Amino acid sequence: MHKVLSLIAIIVLLLLVGCRAPADLEPVTVEKIRLPMGYIPNVQFSPVYVAVDKGYFKEENIEIEFDYRFETDGMKLVGADELHFSLQSGEQVPLARAQGLPVVYVMQWWQRFPVVLVSLAETGIVEPADLEGKTIGTPLFGGASYIGWKALVSRAGLDESLMEVQEIGYTQLATLTERKVDAAICYVNNEPLQLERAGHAVHLIEVAEYANLVSNGLVTNEKTITERPELVEGMIRAFLRGLQDTIDDPDKAFEIAKKYVEGLGHDPEVDAAQKQVLEASIELWRADLPGVSNPADWETTLEVLQQMDLLVGEMQPDEVYTNRFVEQERR
Helix, strand or coil: CHHHHHHHHHHHHHHHHHCCCHHHCCCCCCEEEEEECCCCCCHHHHHHHHHHHCCHHHHCCEEEEEECCCCCCHHHHHHCCCCCCEEEECCHHHHHHHCCCCEEEEEECCCCCCEEEEEEHHHCCCCHHHHCCCEEEECCCCHHHHHHHHHHHHHCCCCHHHCEEEECCCCHHHHHHCCCCCEEEEECCCHHHHHHHCCCCEEEEEHHHCCCCCCEEEEEEHHHHHHCHHHHHHHHHHHHHHHHHHHHCHHHHHHHHCCCCCCCCCCHHHHHHHHHHHHHHHHHHCCCCCECCCHHHHHHHHHHHHHCCCCCCCCCHHHHECCHHHHHHCC
């Protein structure tokens, strides 16, 4: 009889524990992350859209708010610890640190530097040496495109005084087709595709063939790394899952992107063009170890910035990036 009563008592106790009111359980804190994207909604952000749509960020107790506003300076906000993360081009990290901002690049998304020099085939510009005596258009005298141009000049041994470089804004298509410039600096997954769709044969000189600078990735700050390493881990884990899914199934990723990018899903021609952008972007994201930075690429990036006199004094690669969190994720 004693044994029966003891068994009943144990069962009742287990039932009481199992039926404990939700209020008695420790609440789960959801971290709301405002993420500066640095651009308008676009299929190029499909890895983030996929990670949100499939609940990967939610599984890490993270809620993402997309911030597309051009006036948002994500690097400064992260450096001031007003935001935990931002998507940024790699060369911006050492430039920010040189200004005293304690930012750190923690996950490399774009594995190949996307800046190229595009020209119409009839100009005969096939290699860097063909640029002598030509006019080159750059969107700005600054930013990733211009730094890419300077890297090409340096690594290809060009004499910039033998050519004319003009600031043309983001009018590469018009200035090329109207023959106002002979070549224009742009992104390989954008303007060259548009030119080809319009029936133009083009030639490309890829900066990455001469200097594979570090491109877009996830940036945080030293305080977040020290005090919230689990948040950094969760952010990277969710992002990499979305990235891998996008690479593995671009069609599914494109369908998900339609929910987040206005204008998709209504015009077959627009969709075909944007699918091409996504496919070209995926080729820039592929890597044996997604998320991992190559130390040699950081050395190249720092060297180019120093040659441009954008960095004062020495700066070591391990000051600006870490593979720690990505490597932890892959163990």
